[in-house]
Amino acid sequence: MPELPEVETTCRGIEPHLQHNPIRKVIVRQRQLRWPVPSSLSRHLKDQTVHRVERRAKYLLLHCDNGTLLIHLGMSGSLRLVEADKPVAKHDHVDLLLADGRCLRYTDPRRFGAILWAGKNPHQHELLANLGPEPLGASFNGGHLYEQSRGRKVAVKNFIMDAHVVVGVGNIYASESLYRAGIRPAKAAGKVSRKGYERLAAAIVQILSEAIAQGGTTLRDFVGGDGRPGYFARYLHVYGRDGEPCSECGAIIRKIVQGQRSTYYCPRCQH
C-alpha cells in the first residue's frame, strides 16, 4: 500500500494529534512484525509525548524526549487515530493510548512493517544510516543519479528503486516516473544520459509532489477499503494499464517483470 506520498500524508496527519497528548498506555496484540516489536516499548513510551513526527524514506520517526519510535508501514500497514474504545479488528496489532481518550492504531495485515525503538540518535540507526537522499530534498537531482549510475548494469527501474541511490521511489512511481521521462525501464542504468537523468529526477520530484498534494493517492483508496479504484484511472498513466492505449501516442502499454515486480511502459514513448 504505502508509497512515499502515503507515508508523508500519514506523517502530517498524525503529528498535530500527538503533540501535547501524552501516551498513557501501549497495547501490543501481535509482536511478530518484520522484526519483533521490542518488549521495552511500553517502558519507553509510557507518559512520553510525541513532540514531532518526521519522515525519512518510508520510515516515520515519532520523536519523544527520551528517544524515537520508528514505524514502517511495509506493504499493507496503516496508522489511524481512533477512539480508544473502537473495537479492534483482526490486524490491529498495536495501540498507543493517548491522554485525550483516543489512540494511534497500527494495522498491518501482511506484517511486513516494523515498529522499533531507536533511542536518541535515530538517524544513526542501522536502518536509516545508509539511506540515499530524499527525492524532495536539496541534494537530489539528475546529476546525483548520473554520478551514481556510471558503470551500473542494473536496469534503471531497479536502480531508482534502490534506497541507497534515492529513497522513496516505490514500484508504482518508478514506472510512472520513467514514463514521464521517456526512458525504458529495462535500460541499463549506466547507459542513461545525463539529460535523461535530469528528466527523470524532475519527473520523480513532480510525481511525488503531486501525489502528496492529493493527499497520497493510494492511501485514499486504502482507507476507503475497496481494492484499487478511481485514482488509478485518473492519475496513473502506465501502472496497471497494460493492454490499454498510451494517453500520449496510442501505442499499447506493455507489462514486463523486473526483479519479481511488475513494470509498465509505453513502447513508443520510452527509449
Added chain:
DNA sequence: AGAGGTACCTGGCAGC
C-alpha cells in the same frame, strides 16, 4: 562490488 534471487505474511481475485 554489483547483480539477482529469497524471504517475511495475508487477502483478494481469476479460473476451474
Added chain:
DNA sequence: TGCTGCCAGGTACCTC
C-alpha cells in the same frame, strides 16, 4: 461453493 494458484504498494539479507 470451494479449491488452487497467482498477484499485491517494501526491503533486508543471502548467494553467486
